[in-house]
Amino acid sequence: MTILYSMIDSGNCYKPRLLMAKLGQSFTNVEVSSHNGATRTPDYMAKNPNAMVPMLELDDGRRIAESNAILLYLAEGTRFLPADRYERALTYQWLFFEQYSHEPYIAVRKALLTFPERAKDATPERLATTLERGNKALRVMEQRLEHSAFFAGNAYSIADIALYAYTHTAELGGFDLKAFPAIGAWLKRVEADPGHVPIEWLP
Structure with missing residues (x-):
């Protein structure tokens, strides 16, 4: 299952949620908030040393950080990334x-x-x-x-x-x-x- 590590009130985290909703792509959302220090725990920083969300974890365990990089990955081959x-x-x-x-x-x-x-x-x-x-x-x-x-x-x-x-x-x-x-x-x-x-x- 694809996992999105995100926080609900972040616009950067909203971006991939919105695109995956449009694509009908199933994923598990894991709340990791900077408000309570969750992005800076050793467990999370082992996944993303930059200590930020969002981060997308693919089914095979590979990870992508940075909201717009995640958008580019998800949009490949869809109407959301122009072919021109x-x-x-x-x-x-x-x-x-x-x-x-x-x-x-x-x-x-x-x-x-x-x-x-x-x-x-x-x-x-x-x-x-x-x-x-x-x-x-x-x-x-x-x-x-x-x-x-x-x-x-x-x-x-x-x-x-x-x-x-x-x-x-x-x-x-x-x-x-x-x-x-x-x-x-x-x-x-x-x-x-x-x-x-x-x-x-x-x-």
Whole structure:
């Protein structure tokens, strides 16, 4: 049985759960939360020395860490990874953008404001920086979505899954999504795609 080590309130962990739900792929979800130190236990770090979730453990015992790497593995040969060379490159582009220019600000600002253990890090300077750079990422997304239904072209892909995970809860981090109407319309398209499940979904 495929095992996904994840935590329920993590957008990064939501990504593979959402894709596997769409694919109808069976898996066992094992909750490993950073809130209580479970990601840093010797047993878990023996599986993933980076002490982070999600991590996918395949039926044969091989493991894959990093949310977007898991998406790429799961999406191979499906409609969620474009066959067209250019659109496939765009998918990678937006996956890299999500982890470098989006998640470090939008996800982190939400964590600073909603996770009690992160409150000590929520300095005015850090909150201001994450707000500024998160809004910059949203503006980049808005510009793309003004001209394209989805990030890698006219079809839903794992690029959309990756960016949806933290964007749809961005208002919890103090971001005003009403200022980005193209993103708002895209969120509705993502949620209308067959097999969509919410972040709290488990198999």
